[in-house]
Amino acid sequence: MTIHTRMALQMLVALALAFAIGLLAFAQHWSWVVLTAFIVCSGAVGRGDAIYKGLLRVGGAIGGTLVAVVVSRFVPANGVIDATVIFVVLFLGMWLRTINYAYWAACATLIFALLQGSQGDAAGPLFATRVLCIMIGALCAIAATWFIYPVRTEQLVRKRVSEARAALRDLRGGAERDLHHHLAQLERVAPPVRLHRAVFGTRGESPHPATLIDETQARLRTAIERRNVRVYVSVAVSLDGYIDDRSSARLVLSSPEDLADMRAARELCDALLVGAETLRRDDPSLRSLNAARVTVTESGDLDPTLRFFDGSARTIVLTGAAGERRLRERIGDGAEIVLVDRFDPAAIIATLADCGVHSLFVEGGTRILTAFLAAGTFDALRLGIAPFFVGDAQAPRFVNAAAFLNDAKHRLVLRSVRALGDMAVLEYEHPRA
């Protein structure tokens, strides 16, 4: 039986009980019993949740009715004043509902009392009846969730915690996971167990379910924070889409104005990423005042005399188990050698986030650019177009053939077009889902 069918049956029983008791015992006020049963049972994800919502409803109703008594005693009966107070209380209820449902319950009860007061039915004399009806309605809902295909709260919490921890494990393997979803799922089951911990304390050797939730949520929040890395891809290409030629000397595509602008953009980032092949071929200086230098190599085949390792900036090399030994032998303490589980952009970003990188400037070469652009793992793309052709089919292209996330149906957003010297510089935004 699905959870929704189970919840529908629980609601049916709760309402049937509430109607039976309400119509038999509270002829005029049966709706208070039914309304409470409806509210408490609605969306209750477990037995503890029903009890928690029932307590909030009863507490809120008592508070709201007491305020109604005070208001009816001190504020003169007047249609305009009543209407104004009702809308103000309604606004407060809608606002405070995001903090705790009890505030909404209190405000809603106050509004009902004011509505009935304006119809000549004072709040005071009905106080006991109202609270009794609400308690009975809450008990109807709790009974239904307790006995009709019940869901044990502790089991539910452990299931949600287990799912969230599995997502965190998958994440370390480089897989994409919606951590906000798991955070919200845990928050949904948390209030009743937190209340239980506050009232009864923690007993026994195994951690209290509320503690499990708190610990898992802390880990999720940390992981979300770490993954919040902004990725800026920058590349200069010839008119026919090449980023270099096949000569030993590095092909200069950018104009001086474009270079200056690109270097200014670099300074806004925490780290510059260049593929190992580009380092080996071009030996770029990667000059930056602040940014760390990062490269990715599976083989670890990097020459320690490269300008990349000149020690003028923080240097990080991401590699696998195979490349680590070779790098330690060759480079020693010349760079931070960090193991990465996989060589896809998600895993690279997750690992760099662990190194304290919050913004990454990706410069090339073709393999790195293809990987990041194909996966859509970037926030902005800066594309400089040089006014000449390379015309060599064997020369390195901007990107290789791949299944790009941004195809004809999923276009990037063009943010700006600038002329920098003889270069055309286009900036695209890639809104992340």
Added chain:
Amino acid sequence: MKVALVGIAGVLASFGAMYAICAYAGVNASPAILAAALAVGLARRPERLDPRATLAKFAALPVVAFGAALVGLTLRALPVLGAILFCAGVTLSIWLRNFGERGSAIGRTIALPFLVILIVPLHVDSGRPGLGALLVIVAGAIAFACTYAVQRMAG
């Protein structure tokens, strides 16, 4: 805070528009309170609907509100029958969640008027039942239109 401000603006617009209609028609303000209560429910869960889904909901809510109002009147005249209809309607609204997001959206549309008739019992002028029915339908349409318009304006 913004959600609450947008919500209360939708409620005030719904109530004001329906109150003016009730005053023009010379009936009590019960449909205006109904419209405000429906707007409160709609404001609680702002939805980003495509134009087709918006039209569908605009058409569905008044019909469901009318159905729920009939159940509400039945609850007053024949309580046991009304209770059975009410339980069936609410149970159906939850069971529809089995059919994914679309089923959940339909379920929410059905559940809202049923919740509202518990909060705001309708007082229909016995001499003009047709007018009362029409005003319930108009209240549903106005609540949805005002809430939707205010939410769109607020971005």
